[in-house]
Amino acid sequence: MLGAVVTLGPFLLSLMTALKSPKQFASEPVLTPPDPPTLSNFAELFGERYDFVVPTVVTAQVVAVILVGQLLFSVFAAYAFARLSFPGRDPLFWVYLATLMVPQVVTIIPLYAMFADLGIRNTFWALVLPYVFGSPYGIFLLREYFRGIPGDLLDAAKLDGAGTLRILWHVVVPVSRPILATLAIITVVTHWNNFLWPLVITSGRQWQMLTVATSALQSQYNSNWTIVMAATTLAILPLTILFLAFQRHVVRSITITGFR
Amino acid sequence: MRQRRDTRTAYLLLAPSLFGISAFLVLPILVVAVLALQRWDLIGPRTFVGLDNVVEVAADGRFARSLLITAVFVAIVIPAQTVLGLVAALLLNRGLRGSATFRVLYVLPWICAPLALGVMWSWVLAPTDGALNALLGRRVEWLADPVLALPSVAAVTVWTHVGYVALFFSAGLRAIPDTVHEAATLDGAGAWQRFWRITLPLLRPTTFFVLVTQIIATFQVFDSVYALTPDGGPQGVTDVVAGRIYYEAFEQRAVGQAAVMALVLFVLLVAITLVQQRWFARRTTYDLAT
Numbered sequence: 151m152l153g154a155v156v157t158l159g160p161f162l163l164s165l166m167t168a169l170k171s172p173k174q175f176a177s178e179p180v181l182t183p184p185d186p187p188t189l190s191n192f193a194e195l196f197g198e199r200y201d202f203v204v205p206t207v208v209t210a211q212v213v214a215v216i217l218v219g220q221l222l223f224s225v226f227a228a229y230a231f232a233r234l235s236f237p238g239r240d241p242l243f244w245v246y247l248a249t250l251m252v253p254q255v256v257t258i259i260p261l262y263a264m265f266a267d268l269g270i271r272n273t274f275w276a277l278v279l280p281y282v283f284g285s286p287y288g289i290f291l292l293r294e295y296f297r298g299i300p301g302d303l304l305d306a307a308k309l310d311g312a313g314t315l316r317i318l319w320h321v322v323v324p325v326s327r328p329i330l331a332t333l334a335i336i337t338v339v340t341h342w343n344n345f346l347w348p349l350v351i352t353s354g355r356q357w358q359m360l361t362v363a364t365s366a367l368q369s370q371y372n373s374n375w376t377i378v379m380a381a382t383t384l385a386i387l388p389l390t391i392l393f394l395a396f397q398r399h400v401v402r403s404i405t406i407t408g409f410r
Numbered sequence: 411m412r413q414r415r416d417t418r419t420a421y422l423l424l425a426p427s428l429f430g431i432s433a434f435l436v437l438p439i440l441v442v443a444v445l446a447l448q449r450w451d452l453i454g455p456r457t458f459v460g461l462d463n464v465v466e467v468a469a470d471g472r473f474a475r476s477l478l479i480t481a482v483f484v485a486i487v488i489p490a491q492t493v494l495g496l497v498a499a500l501l502l503n504r505g506l507r508g509s510a511t512f513r514v515l516y517v518l519p520w521i522c523a524p525l526a527l528g529v530m531w532s533w534v535l536a537p538t539d540g541a542l543n544a545l546l547g548r549r550v551e552w553l554a555d556p557v558l559a560l561p562s563v564a565a566v567t568v569w570t571h572v573g574y575v576a577l578f579f580s581a582g583l584r585a586i587p588d589t590v591h592e593a594a595t596l597d598g599a600g601a602w603q604r605f606w607r608i609t610l611p612l613l614r615p616t617t618f619f620v621l622v623t624q625i626i627a628t629f630q631v632f633d634s635v636y637a638l639t640p641d642g643g644p645q646g647v648t649d650v651v652a653g654r655i656y657y658e659a660f661e662q663r664a665v666g667q668a669a670v671m672a673l674v675l676f677v678l679l680v681a682i683t684l685v686q687q688r689w690f691a692r693r694t695t696y697d698l699a700t
Contacts (some may be wrong), residue, residue, distance in 0.1 A: 153498055154515050157573065161518070163541045164530045180544040227427040236417040242424075249435040251683055253630050255652040256672040259659050260441035261434065266452070283430020314419050343523035345633045346652075350660055361525045365637060368529045375533050385526035393521045397514045404517065404574065405581045 161386075168192070168379040175376050191380035200377065202384065204355055205363035212277045212359065213341045219282030220337045221330060227284055228292030229318060233304065243293075246286045258350050265351060276351045277359070281341065288333045295329040296322065332403035335396060342389055360385045439676070445669035452663050463666040473671055475646070476654040479560065483650060484628045486564040487571075492620060494568065495575025496613075502576065503583045513580065516573025524570065528637025531566045535638070559643045563635055570634070575620050582616030583609070622686045626679060632656065651675050 167175060168191055169184040195202045230236070231243050261280060265271050270279075299322065307317045323330065348359040358366075364381045371377060393400055446463055450456040467473050498516065502509045519527060534541045535552035543549055552562040586609065594604050610617075632652035635643075642649030642657070655675065659668035 154512055156569070157515055157518065160530055160534050160541070160569075164533065167533070175539075180541045223426040223430070226423040230420040230423040234416045234420040234423075235413070236420040239420070242428075245436075246427075246431060249431055251680055252435050252439065253626075253676065253679055255630055255632060255655055256442060256676045257435065257438040259655070259665060259669050259672055260438035260445060262452075262659075263441060263445060263450070263665070264438070280430075280434040283434075284427035286427075286431060286435070289427060314423070339521055343525070345523065345525040345636075346656070350656075361523050361633075364529055365525055368532065368637065369640060372532070372536075373539075375536075375539060378529060379533060382526045382530045386522045386530075389521050389523075390518065393518065394514075400521065401514060401517060401577065404520070404577055 164379045165383055167376055168383045170376055172374070172376045191376045192384070195377060195380050195384065200367065200381075201355065202360075202363060202381065205358045205360045206384070208274075208277075208357055209342060209360040211274070213338055215278050216281045216341050217334060217337050219278075220284055220288055221334060223282075223284030224288035224292055224333065225318060225323065225326075225330075227289045228296055229314075229322060231289065232293045232296035233299075246289060249286045250290070254346060258347060261347075262350055272352050272354070272357055274357060277348060277357060280347065285337075288337070291333060292326070292329060295326055299325055328399075331396075331399060332406065335392070335400055335403055338392065339389060442669045442672055442676075445665055446673055448666050450665040452660070452665060459666065463670045467667050467670045467674075470667070472646070472649065473651075473654060473674075476649045476651045477674075479647065479649055480629060480631075480651045483560065483564055483567075483631065484625060486561065487567050487628050488621065488625055490564070491568045491571045491575050491624065492617070494572045495620070496579050498572060498576035499579030499583055502580050513573075513577065516576055518573065519570045520574040524633035525637050527570055528566065528634035531569075531634075532638050535562060535566075553639055554644050556644045556647050559639055559647050563638050563643070563648050566634060566638060567628070567631065571624065575624065578616055578620050579613065582613045586612050618686070618689075622683070625682060625686075629675075629679060629682070 163180060166184055167180075169187040169189070171184075171188050171190060174182075174184065194200065227246075231239065231246075257280075262271070265276050270276050303321055303325070304317060307321050312320065343361065344359070345361040345365070348357075348362050349365070352358060352362065364378075364385045367381050368378050445456075447458060447460060448456040449459045449462070502513055532553065537543060537549055537551050537554065540552075542552065551558065553559050590608060590612070591604055594608055599607065630652050631650055635648055635650050635653055636656075639648040642653060651671070652675075655668050655671045658671060659665050662668075
């Protein structure tokens with residue numbers, strides 16, 4: 151019970167603050183509920199001065215494109231590793247696994263240099279390219295699952311003359327829905343929350359992600375807490391709703407995968 | 411014939427991820443090693459300076475200090491969140507009503523952006539109009555006091571991760587068959603004895619998994635520290651390694667030196683992983699099938 155208060159307390163307090171007028175925030179104690187609750191902070195956040203419309207749209211676009219790429223290319227690679235025999239398979243799989251050990255903070259400097267050389271710094275592609283081709287993590291996760299698909303199922307499809315893409319789409323994907331949903335959730339969470347790479351590779355408003363916009367807002371207006379808390383709510387709330395809607399699934403996927 | 415077709419199909423399927431992983435994970439490791447030998451300010455030309463950066467980083471006390479700060483941070487965070495997570499899991503697994511709901515609530519912070527949580531907590535811990543001081547009715551400089559800043563940031567990190575750790579322990583606990591505990595009770599073991607002699611040893615695989623993943627993750631902490639204490643905190647007391655690398659490269663524009671630091675961090679993390687894996691392999695896991 152105490153745990154729940156400690157866990158939820160800060161969330162509720164910041165949500166309450168986001169719903170208060172700056173005047174009420176300044177004049178009344180923290181614990182007083184917003185009276186009346188107002189969406190004016192959010193309206194102001196999306197207004198001309200702070201313009202959170204751009205980062206919200208950019209974040210949604212980036213996450214959507216990465217999600218499609220991750221799922222598609224991770225399925226491809228995982229199927230090859232799980233179900234096809236080819237020379238170099240095992241060493242190659244070890245290379246993929248080894249890349250799991252590469253920390254993000256180590257790769258941002260070289261990636262910045264590479265993207266600067268290519269002249270695509272501060273573009274949509276800069277945000278998306280490093281992640282869109284499938285992650286070693288997702289490939290590993292799916293491979294384990296694909297290995298468990300009964301061979302008869304795949305052989306039957308092959309006998310019917312189905313090509314690899316047809317087999318993937320009509321046999322593998324339908325029987326792998328739970329694990330694909332897990333990977334989808336992990337991908338959305340990871341990239342909605344990503345901060346360091348967007349912070350480094352973008353500048354100015356055009357391609358600003360929500361996390362970066364929230365951070366910039368905090369450093370500029372950190373006495374204006376009602377606005378700042380509205381921004382944090384915006385950075386947190388969509389995922390919280392996703393989480394509550396799929397809680398069973400999310401909790402299960404964390405225990406299966408360790409979620410990273 | 412079949413074999414050759416399989417090979418071609420396999421490489422076609424692998425092509426996108428092979429490109430992605432080589433270009434954005436393997437190649438960067440090589441590029442960072444090259445950058446470590448160069449001088450670059452993010453815009454101008456890169457000049458080769460050999461081991462100058464290494465010498466400068468070694469001479470720069472701030473990097474050594476940031477390694478030390480990170481080690482202290484890990485040493486505060488890991489025991490605290492492991493013990494608290496285990497306690498929470500033991501309570502959750504008593505089968506009380508609503509345990510499932512609590513389990514969900516505890517994991518909630520894990521899903522949220524560490525940056526956003528950091529910003530949220532920077533308000534909770536703010537000195538004048540922050541929530542915690544308002545509740546306590548006193549003025550404590552949680553984030554601006556050189557003594558309190560690092561423990562405060564560590565506490566926020568622990569808060570974020572406890573539910574996640576509890577979730578794993580909770581799953582580990584459920585994998586222990588009731589019969590094991592029942593047999594021990596019949597043999598006259600008390601609750602405390604059962605915990606130390608049975609539960610804890612049987613949880614060893616879970617404990618190692620949690621420790622390995624969490625130590626690696628905590629060594630790379632950046633987002634929440636950046637939001638809570640920008641610029642390394644009061645007198646640089648929260649200047650963790652990832653933050654130092656970021657500041658060095660993107661604010662000081664000393665890319666070469668930052669690259670050296672990044673390589674040191676990389677080697678350190680690989681070493682930690684390998685040591686832990688050997689340790690893991692040496693320990694036998696208990697077979698619960700019987």
